[in-house]
Each structure stands twice: as C-alpha cells, then as structure tokens.
Amino acid sequence: xxxxxxxxxxxxxxxxxxxxxxxxxxxxxxxxxxxxxxxxxxxxxxxxxxxxxxxxxxxxxxxxxxxxxxxxxxxxxxxxxxxxxxxxxxxxxxxxxxxxxxxxxxxxxxxxxxxxxxxxxxxxxxxxxxxxxxxxxxxxxxxxxxxxxxxxxxxxxxxxxxxxxxxxxxxxxxxxxxxxxxxxxxxxxxxxxxxxxxxxxxxxxxxxxxxxxxxxxxxxxxxxxxxxxxxxxxxxxxxxxxxxxxxxxxxxxxxxxxxxxxxxxxxxxxxxxxxxxxxxxxxxxxxxxxxxxxxxx
Amino acid sequence: xxxxxxxxxxxxxxxxxxxxxxxxxxxxxxxxxxxxxxxxxxxxxxxxxxxxxxxxxxxxxxxxxxxxxxxxxxxxxxxxxxxxxxxxxxxxxxxxxxxxxxxxxxxxxxxxxxxxxxxxxxxxxxxxxxxxxxxxxxxxxxxxxxxxxxxxxxxxxxxxxxxxxxxxxxxxxxxxxxxxxxxxxxxxxxxxxxxxxxxxxxxxxxxxxxxxxxxxxxxxxxxxxxxxxxxxxxxxxxxxxxxxxxxxxxxxxxxxxxxxxxxxxxxxxxxxxxxxxxxxxxxxxxxxxxxxxxxxxxxxxxxxxxxxxxxxxxxxxxxxxxxxxxxxxxxxxxxxxxxxxxxxxxxxxxxxxxxxxxxxxxxxxxxxxxxxxxxxxxxxxxxxxxxxxxxxxxxxxxxxxxxxxx
Numbered sequence: 001x002x003x004x005x006x007x008x009x010x011x012x013x014x015x016x017x018x019x020x021x022x023x024x025x026x027x028x029x030x031x032x033x034x035x036x037x038x039x040x041x042x043x044x045x046x047x048x049x050x051x052x053x054x055x056x057x058x059x060x061x062x063x064x065x066x067x068x069x070x071x072x073x074x075x076x077x078x079x080x081x082x083x084x085x086x087x088x089x090x091x092x093x094x095x096x097x098x099x100x101x102x103x104x105x106x107x108x109x110x111x112x113x114x115x116x117x118x119x120x121x122x123x124x125x126x127x128x129x130x131x132x133x134x135x136x137x138x139x140x141x142x143x144x145x146x147x148x149x150x151x152x153x154x155x156x157x158x159x160x161x162x163x164x165x166x167x168x169x170x171x172x173x174x175x176x177x178x179x180x181x182x183x184x185x186x187x188x189x190x191x192x193x194x195x196x197x198x199x200x201x202x203x204x205x206x207x208x209x210x211x212x213x214x215x216x217x218x219x220x221x222x223x224x225x226x227x228x229x230x231x232x233x234x235x236x237x238x239x240x241x242x243x244x245x246x247x248x249x250x251x252x253x254x255x256x257x258x259x260x261x262x263x264x265x266x267x268x269x270x271x272x273x274x275x276x277x278x279x280x281x282x283x284x285x286x287x288x289x290x291x292x293x294x295x296x297x
Numbered sequence: 298x299x300x301x302x303x304x305x306x307x308x309x310x311x312x313x314x315x316x317x318x319x320x321x322x323x324x325x326x327x328x329x330x331x332x333x334x335x336x337x338x339x340x341x342x343x344x345x346x347x348x349x350x351x352x353x354x355x356x357x358x359x360x361x362x363x364x365x366x367x368x369x370x371x372x373x374x375x376x377x378x379x380x381x382x383x384x385x386x387x388x389x390x391x392x393x394x395x396x397x398x399x400x401x402x403x404x405x406x407x408x409x410x411x412x413x414x415x416x417x418x419x420x421x422x423x424x425x426x427x428x429x430x431x432x433x434x435x436x437x438x439x440x441x442x443x444x445x446x447x448x449x450x451x452x453x454x455x456x457x458x459x460x461x462x463x464x465x466x467x468x469x470x471x472x473x474x475x476x477x478x479x480x481x482x483x484x485x486x487x488x489x490x491x492x493x494x495x496x497x498x499x500x501x502x503x504x505x506x507x508x509x510x511x512x513x514x515x516x517x518x519x520x521x522x523x524x525x526x527x528x529x530x531x532x533x534x535x536x537x538x539x540x541x542x543x544x545x546x547x548x549x550x551x552x553x554x555x556x557x558x559x560x561x562x563x564x565x566x567x568x569x570x571x572x573x574x575x576x577x578x579x580x581x582x583x584x585x586x587x588x589x590x591x592x593x594x595x596x597x598x599x600x601x602x603x604x605x606x607x608x609x610x611x612x613x614x615x616x617x618x619x620x621x622x623x624x625x626x627x628x629x630x631x632x633x634x635x636x637x638x639x640x641x642x643x644x645x646x647x648x649x650x651x652x653x654x655x656x657x658x659x660x661x662x663x664x665x666x667x668x669x670x671x672x673x674x675x676x677x678x679x680x681x682x683x684x685x686x687x688x689x690x691x692x693x694x695x696x697x698x699x700x701x702x703x
Binding site: 005008009012016114115118122123124125126127128129133134135136143145217218219221222223224226227258259262266267268270271 | 338343509521523549573
C-alpha cells in the first residue's frame, strides 16, 4: 500500500466525517440539555436540504451560503416544535416526570415529516448542480473533492461557533446549567423550559445547516434521513451521550473508520467497521470517548 | 378516568361520522375489472413507482375511453394501487392487503426484483396472475404458475449486452480488453454480474480488473473510483439502483477524470433527474441496457405521455406498465372473464403480435414459456445524448445512432 493511497483514504474520511460531525452536534446538544432522543433529527436535516435547494433554484443562492441561511428559519421552527409538542413530554424541566412519550413523539414526527414531504414535494430526487461537486483540489498526489472540502470547513466554523456560544456567553452558561442540574438551575433563576426551547432550536438549526452543506454533493429526497440518522446516533454515543466535543469527534471518527475500513474489508462491509469500533469503544469506555458519568454539554 | 364532557363527546361523534358523509359511495360498478399495482410509492424507490403508475393510468384511460373490455360487455378497468415501500416485508404486506380486500383480476409490480420476489409469492398463493418487468432470473425459476416476466432476465441481458457492447467496441476501433463491475447487491444487479464474473467476460477474453459491490446506501464513492483510476478498465458494468449512490459514483468519475465506457444495467440510469442533478455533460455518452424504451414509430405515444405527465421523456418503467395493462386487457378479452384463474390461463396461452402491448415490448411479439418468461425478449441499449436517453441498439428500431462521446 502506497503512503499516498493511505493519505487519500484518510483525507476522504476526514472530509466525510466533518459533515457527520456537524449533524451530530445538534443531536448531542438536544440530548445533553433536554435528555430527548430526537429520532426526527434526520428529517429536519432533509428539510434543511430542501430549503437550500429552493434557495439555489429560486433565488440563485449558492448552497454554501444557503446552508447558513437555513439557520434562522430552522431555529424558529425548532422553537415552535418545542413549544407545540416537546414541552408536553419533557416535563418542562421537571426531571421527575415520565419521559417515555418523547420517544414515540419524535419517532412519530419523523414519520409525519418524511411522508408529508413525499406527498407534497413528490418522491422525485432533486439535486443542486454545482460545478465544484465534481471538481477536486489537487494537493500533491491527493485529490480533495471541492464540495466536500468547503462543507468540511463550514462545518468546522459552525462547530467552533457553537463551542464559543456554549462556553463564552450567558446563554451558553445557562444552557449548560440547565443540562447539569435542572433543579439547581431553576433555583438560580434560569428558565429551564426556555433553555430547552433554545437547545432544540439550535440543535435543529445546526442539523439543517449540515443538510444544506450535504446538499452540495448529495441528492435530496424525502427519505434521505434514513441514510444518516443511525450514523448520527452512533457518533453521539461514541463521543459520550450529550457531549458536544464528543459528538464532533465521534462524527470525524465515523468518517475515518468508514473510509479506512475499505483498506481491510470489501466495500459491502463498509459500515461493519463503524459498528465494530462503536462496540469496542463502548466495551472499553461505556460512557463514550468524552462522556462523564454525570450529564453535561 | 374522567368522564368526557358533552362538547368533546359531540366533537368526537362528529369526527367519526363526518368522513362517511364526505366520502362518496363507492362508484365502482360490479363488473369492473380491477388491476392491482404494487410498487414503491414511498422510500428510496418511490420515484420509479410513480413512473410506473403514470404508465398504468395512461393505458387504463385509453382502454376505458375506447369502450373498455368488449368481451365483458364494455367493463371498465380500475386500478388498485398499494405501496410496496422499500423493503420486502412492506411489499409483501401491501400485496397481501390489496389482493385479499376485494377481487383482483391481475396484478403488476413491483419494480425492484427483490420486492417482486416477495410479492409474486403472495400472488401465487392467492392465485392472481402477476406481470412484472423485474429482471432477476429467480423470479421465474421457482415453478410459479401465476408469474409472468416480460423483460429479458438478468443473465440473458448480461450475455446479450456483452455481445452488443463488444460489437460496438469493435466498430469504433476500441476493442474491450479490461472490464470492471461496479454496483449494489440488489437482486437484478447480482444476477447480471454473476454470469459476467463467472464465465462471460473470460469467454470473450476480457479481463475483470475491479469488482466493487456494496449494500445501499453507499457512504462514499472515492475508493471505488480510485480503483477504476488505478486499473483503467475499457468498460464499467454499472448497477447502482439507488439514485444518491449512483450520483456519488458518477460525480467521482468526473472528478477523478476516469475515461471509460459506462454501461449501466437497468432503466434506473435513464431518469430525468440525472440531468438536473449532475448535468448533461456528465451523462452524455453513458449507456444502459434496458427491457423497454421508446422505439422508432412510438413518437405519438411518447408525445401523449409527455403531455399528460409533464415528464421530459418516457422510459422503461411507464412503458412496461402501459404494456402490462394492455396485455391484461387482451387476456381478459380472450378469456371472456375477469376471473383471475381464467386470465392466468389466457396469459399462458397468449400469442400477441399486434396492439399497444406487443408494439411496446420489443421485438413485438408476446408469448410466454412454461416458466412464465416472455419468449424472445431482447434487451435494448439506450444512450444519453444531449441530455436525453435514446434507443441506439438494435439499429432497426433505434431512434438515434450510437455516439462515442468519451
């Protein structure tokens, strides 16, 4: 095996992993703050892809910019979905209330969104035909797909922005307090229910933006979520449930493992490597790579 | 439990009764002939199901407006569709539902060979004749009496397609020496690749230099296309039935600047969305082997289809269901009955050389052998030219000559 070939596999894995990482951060944030397992996360990603598509088709907005423009509307959508549905099953911050219903709710949301999209927008796959999707940057012997490289950089920027938001702002501190100990946070005057809404809004906005970035090189169809939701969950659990840096690293690891698996195994077993790594990590570190026993973001 | 208050109770009662008032009484007369269409209408193959439905609806409209089934006193044909989804389990339960709810005279479906294998088992058990365009060999290798396969089977397609492309290669002074197999592991692709891998390529003296098979969805196409770049095959036999997978591979082929003939195996490679997603420059020159495609002389049919549906062109999927509905109509005429068993017997004996069904399915004659395979079915080669797929082989029915683009 030539070193350049190995390097190509690593580079490809990193680029693929960057977008997985961004997708997973939103899921981790929602889980970390709200303890909600959001099965509909992939469907919000799919809606983000469609919005980016319509930005591109109707307004001629480049999808890389379009992905950023999905953030505000999806933040609002997240707030609304939280206000309308999730509040009823998350107990509005009361940790003692029963939370089983949330699984059924998010699963139901996922089914409704997929099927409503199929009905309204038709199952016809769509794609944004941007020239950089099939062009590559040549770095020495390496070929880096331009769309994926741009998407990777944007994912890094957005992830960094989330990190700054969580560690350097009052909102971030309040979010983390609500995650760490909702009861104590309440005593400190933090509106835990509002923090849940914020976490859900930000989480949905991030995954929609990840969808927008994905749309630069991946076709858009109502069922696109199923291809990614399992990977998102694996990334989040791998990194430590609810940990933002953990989810980011988890996403990158999945991209790398998917790519490097092909050096050892046939293409048909591409995802086997991911799940074997997943099991190994859980065996050695049940709390995940970055997980603490206590909940945190 | 708290007792329900009066307004809530009234509301519930209203919600229960209202739909009965809104839904019209079933407008189906007793002697209508019902055809089941079990195709994916949701999930990753929903688009193909939708295309098949368009073809069926067009044929039904034509038949009914021309006076229905004459032997049955002008009985009209009605379609009962069911969503096969994207798994064998869903397809089987859809078939079960639609075939047991009311009397169905014949069925059509389910596009993906893996789904068809499951659905035809249900049809066999319930004794409803089933027409399919699916390619996989084993669909008609199980001794079933009610399954009729109108397309040439995968292994035969592989053999005939290889003959056709080696011929084209020789004519263009580009003899084929090295080949690659790239595709997913759905049934039709598996049966197409198997004979190529095991004997056909070797028999033509063609070396197999890459063999890349995956389970959809494909995470990334880089490694596949890297292998193609390293081994430089003259031709790639290509079977990526899942659209996003296929787009990834084709984009990478362009990105890595791999020069080779791409020979698809199936009609999934000729849907309009390819042009919209990756552009006609990438598609032009790519060819695929299909069971049906508009032929010379079918211009009127294609024009009518385009007007009806707004689709930019017509492909195998609507064409085949269009032919299947007409074929069921002919069988019902000959059987003089809407009974599924009588229609099965008529299909088993049929020898059709004229009418819309026969002219749509090349080479223009429909009869089935004892396994239910259409005798003499030959695949066509379709090539993308200027952003549209044209039949290029066989030459006598081609709508354009073969072009060598790359």
